[in-house]
Amino acid sequence: MIAETSKDSPAARAMAKPLKRGRACMNCRFLKIKCDGVKPICGPCRKHPKDDDCEYSDGPGRSRTKVLEETVSRLEARLHELEHPDETTPSVTLHDPYSPYHEAQQKLPPSLLIPEAHPYSPLSPFSPTSTTSSLPSGRPWRSFAALETKTESGGSSGSSSSPHHRPYTSSPFLGTDEPGFLTIQSLLDQFLPHCTEFGFFLNPNRFREATLLPLSFGHPSRPTPALLSAVYLWGVHLSHSEPLLLHEHSFMIRALQHVATDPLGAHPDVVLHTLQAEVLLAYYFLHIGRFLEAKCHTAIAVSLALGAGFHKIRSANIYAPSTIGLSSDTPISLQPPRDNSEESERISGFWTVLMLHKYVSIALEPPTSVCGTLEAPGTQIDTPWPLDIPSYSEGLRPDVRGNSTVRNFLLNVVDDAPQGHSMTALNAKAAILFHRSAQLAGQWTPHMQTREFHAYTAAFQSINRLIQTFRTSLPPLSQLDIKHPSTRTLLLIHALTDAATIKLHINFSYADSASKQHCLTAARNMITFGGLNIQEFGYMNPIIATLWVAACHVFIDEISRVRSLGSDWPSHSEGGEDELMERLRDGMAALSALSDESSFIKYQLTKIQEAFAAI
Template sequence: MDQQKSQSRRQLDKGQACYNCRRRKVRCDSVRPICGPCARFGGGALEDCEYTAESGIARSQVLEEQISIIESRIQQLEQPNENQASVGLHNPYQSSYGSLALTNPQPQAGPSGSRSQRNLLVKPRPPNFTRTLVDNFLRRASQIGFFLNPQMFNSISSRAALSQIVCPALIDAICLWGSHLSHSDALSSQTTTLLPEALRSAAMSLSNQRNPNTVIQTVQAEALLAQYFFRNARILEGKYHASTAVSIALSSGFHKIRSANTPSNAPQSLTGYPPTAEEEGERINAFWAVLMLNNTWLAADGSPGDVSYAIVDTPWPLDIEMYSPTHLQPSHSSSTVENFLTHVPDHATSLVALHAKAAIVFDQACRLATQFTETMNHTNQPNNHRAEYSRLHQVIESLKEVLPPISSSEVDSQSLLLVIYSFVHTATIQLNNPFRLHFDFSRSRAINAAIAIVDCMRQSNLPEFGYIDAIVGTLWMAASQVFMTELSQARYNSGSSRQNVQQFRQGVETILAAMSVFSDCQMIGK
């Protein structure tokens, strides 16, 4: 003890403290291999305590500077027409520990100079690159969750022209999707460079709001990035971008549009006048799109919800072309979701409104199922939840009655309707799952809901879809699990009819066949 105290009081010569203590401005005792502060606060990991080499530069410093050089070089390659002078890199620890005179080297002239270096890092892009990717995206835009007016892209032939009306984050997100959806190897291979560009643009988007529509376009960009990650089974990254999108929407007041208690930060036109009908419509659709995206993926894996429906006053969304001065919205709107969940009539029957309602009942069913299961494990009293169960069951059944048939719809509408029906029927499955062992009617409702999902698949022209929301992978697996459970019990239950067993097997086969249609093209998250 005395030795440690005397050692801590000893004045260290300059440069003897470990790099981690210097960076955190903590008194270091210079004990090796791990000093006292790093052992106490760094978990005792050897790599956290690092002493500078004879050159006075720690390995971490070298790595940080190398990253800065690479980032600077990438920016230089992405913007070759800008000033190519060498870029001096600032050492963040210069004031206390000296500086590293690191400079980005000037590219060499000639055929082996900057052009060849660019080709090593960035794949060459075909002519009309941006226009082609935008066109690829627009063919599936409504299915991917694009809530802005696609007419903004009319007559746009180049990125320079597009950048006049669209912020870089949205351009890059659209190009990423356009590359991902492309059947051309030359275009689809560009995703490896387009994804980092889109992530970087999204992270910096709100720092420079030269475009008056930057906020809503950033929300759209974050939503597209979330959909991209969900589609590629990168769920954690998808949830991050979905949460970012809904956070921007909430902070901009998109949840209080036409509310009787409009907050002071409600979105207004930058011209100082109230937003036009189309601007307001885009904000309404933006809010519902990101709310659905965020809440359904959280519910799908059992994560706690982070947005309360009680705060939502914004009216139900319409198809974007329906927003006009002649199509009057309600003058005031309040408690939109709460009214829906308590059977207050709203007459909102547009496809986007039905999509939002279907996502909400799925989210609510997942939440209640978790709550029911947890309490029943302790009390074993399923009747305690009868009122909540009955209320949501009636909401789900009422929603089913207003859904249009799939078979008579166009292909694009079929794709969205299949997602809507899958949400609604999976909500029935989730709501009844905790009670299937206690009540025959709950078991019957879950089976009928799974069969209904299969029937919807059979009514849809799946090969013509080309794309479907990745969330259906989770929804269809819930239906498949119902069939698998019934087939498993049928082996021990002589009362199960051969007809039922055959129907359950065909149900599983139909679901797997439907998923294979899209998984071959990476359409459904794994």
């Protein structure tokens, strides 16, 4: 048994014996009082408890006080370093992660970096010193210039000789706000001759004149930055110029940034021009095979057109004007068009969006998912049929009013309005028929209930009669010069009409000889191109690939059927394997002729080649 140790025993006195100097706890050392050094809690701390625990500097780990002291020392050292940068070596060395991009910018073609001299003023309106944009003036927006701004004479942008020179932040990705003046002219020359194939609905002549005005980027008298950037992007893509194509991605990034920020500004045409920019971007992404972006920009264009009330232009019905914003709690609506040409652009803009929506829906969605957002219940389209661009300045007659335009067309209501026979209107009608046929094809199932079957049969017969009536109203392709832009549009209209027949009858072509014959006749019409040489057409709307693919599938299916039946039909006659193979090769050759210009068409060609290899 161990005897209890008393406070006055030698052992206790030994345990309480003060430690050597310098072994005091941190509290006693801070208060400068005598410490007995007893662990774990010294005498003074035991008699007068403190908020801080009794700690010793020689403990197994760093004490909290020691950590705080080290933090203070480190912060003091850093503060001295920042206050005297020349006397110390930085503890953290920074580097520029974008230095390769800065070096690449130095290699840009001169036409992209230094604007050419312009006759209107000593400083080109497209100089990178022009930092005006359509963004609101109270925000710290930065321009996208990549180089230090310089005048044509080589002076620094920081010179005090001009009060308009302002510093800006460089961007290694986007280059200057605009290319040089001569480059802009070249890009317009590349794009405008083919612009209608990619959804351009503005008056090209007015657009070109406004673009080349000697005014800054974003000036209200010029098109919006988003629209200009989208047109420049298309011009670069169509240019086949290697120096420009190297920077196509930068042009695309600039267009995407401006189309997102332009609506924040106060440009007078921001709604119409943003809509046009979205359409151009949707066609661009469809053209290069980036389908998700194509669908996104199409959806934005549809929302913008409906939100701005473009589906109610010249409506015969009373409706509340669309609200596009608020100012001091006051609703803001789109201002009335300034002239006939602007109203025509708005009308054509809506129908262009409608056609784009139908093309993308059919080309990129499964047959059972083809939707009709623009004809959804509650969305009534009253806007009259559009005019062709040369007739914009004349405008619609003052008495023209629209009422259920699409619905009346599908019901085959007679419309004698002259604008209903314009090439643009015929294009819209053909797109509607194509889309409606695809919808019906996706709704068909062989196990329909009796009521569903009768409803489907009635809709089938109605749209079939409408297609036949519409086809007879179309001008023949042989009437137009192959070099005329309207010829490409008319070829597309004929192809859409034939594709509508194929979509409508394809589900029944295996069992019904009449439906099979309808499909074969439509496919032959589409692939013969009205006797025109497809090689001379140049650029065409990307949807043409989807139409030709439908025709090629008809020939592939029929070749497979003929082979499986071992038919005695002469191979060289119409309907024989040789004739079908010749038509199929014509269709594949047409796709191949355009595939170098479009990743989307190349993708469609690949699908046909795979299907052909499987038979």
